[in-house]
Amino acid sequence: MNEPGAAVHAPATPRLWRRLQIIGVLLLAALLGACSAVRLAYNNLPTVSYWWLDGYVDFDGAQSLRVREELDALLAWHRREELPQLLALLRRAQALAPNDITPAQACEFADAIRERLLATALRAEAPVAELALTLSPAQLQHLQAKYAKVNAEYRKDWVSLDAAALQGKRYERLLDRHEDFYGALHAEQRAMLRRMATESVFDAKRADAERRARQGEIVVMLRRFQSERTAPAQAQAAIHALVRRIAEPPAGPWREHQAALQDEGCRNLAALHNATTPAQRSRAVDRLGRYARDVEALMAAD
Numbered sequence: 001m002n003e004p005g006a007a008v009h010a011p012a013t014p015r016l017w018r019r020l021q022i023i024g025v026l027l028l029a030a031l032l033g034a035c036s037a038v039r040l041a042y043n044n045l046p047t048v049s050y051w052w053l054d055g056y057v058d059f060d061g062a063q064s065l066r067v068r069e070e071l072d073a074l075l076a077w078h079r080r081e082e083l084p085q086l087l088a089l090l091r092r093a094q095a096l097a098p099n100d101i102t103p104a105q106a107c108e109f110a111d112a113i114r115e116r117l118l119a120t121a122l123r124a125e126a127p128v129a130e131l132a133l134t135l136s137p138a139q140l141q142h143l144q145a146k147y148a149k150v151n152a153e154y155r156k157d158w159v160s161l162d163a164a165a166l167q168g169k170r171y172e173r174l175l176d177r178h179e180d181f182y183g184a185l186h187a188e189q190r191a192m193l194r195r196m197a198t199e200s201v202f203d204a205k206r207a208d209a210e211r212r213a214r215q216g217e218i219v220v221m222l223r224r225f226q227s228e229r230t231a232p233a234q235a236q237a238a239i240h241a242l243v244r245r246i247a248e249p250p251a252g253p254w255r256e257h258q259a260a261l262q263d264e265g266c267r268n269l270a271a272l273h274n275a276t277t278p279a280q281r282s283r284a285v286d287r288l289g290r291y292a293r294d295v296e297a298l299m300a301a302d
Contacts, residue, residue, distance in 0.1 A: 042298055046071035058142045063134055070127040077123055079298060085116055087295045094288040098281050100274045107266040114247070121243050129236035133225055140222055147215045151208070158204040166204060171197035178272060181287060182280040189275055196268045201260045210254055214246065 041048075049071050053059075059067060089112055096105060135143075161169065174193045179185055185193070221242065225235055249255040276284070 046075050056146045057139050083299045090292040097284045101270050103266040103270045106269040118247050125236050125239050129239050159208050167197045183283045
């Protein structure tokens, strides 16, 4: 959902973490994208998620059936339990949009989104543990090959860029996202976004190193499940611990970097919003209202 350095910054997410929160992430991506496609995107999440996951693991026949069933069940749970909370968040954002906001308010909203993603992750732990215990050595090799491919793409897209190119790319991403929400930005607003991209503490090399470390941790954990014939309850406990570590990194440089990025994102979001015109805020209110109506329709659907 978020490119590196986005206003609502989440930790770099390896494959199992993204498997855990796939529905929440894709829903929020839909909500923050073209609202005309929200309902279609949401209802197709199990199919889209299945094929995304299959690219990492290469499911066999029995796994395919089980994963599809679990994704359907996860979507049903999400529709019942999480959509009402996402609707409340949208209504809160809509109420705030006509006025200036503080960085603290921006952070409060970002934290609420992360809580909803974490709730989806925790709901998925049991089926993820069940799947993890069925992975074969060949599938783990497939996973590692996929990691290598994804990492190479990330290095090409982000790590290999010099400072000017990286700042330019991040500026274009920020501009696209904000103009989709507020409409065309004027020159002063664009200059503000460019300063934000130039002054950001985002470090692509650090993010790349962290994601690789987590990938290695996941592979070690999965191989341990195989070699030790881990019981389902123990596997779920290990995955739960991993989810918690990713959601709340232990004290150290990475946690400090994440905190700095979050603070930066909240300040930037508030500053940009507070620089918008009444017409731009009116567009934001309208966009949020359309998102909320789409979520209400999804909640009403069986």
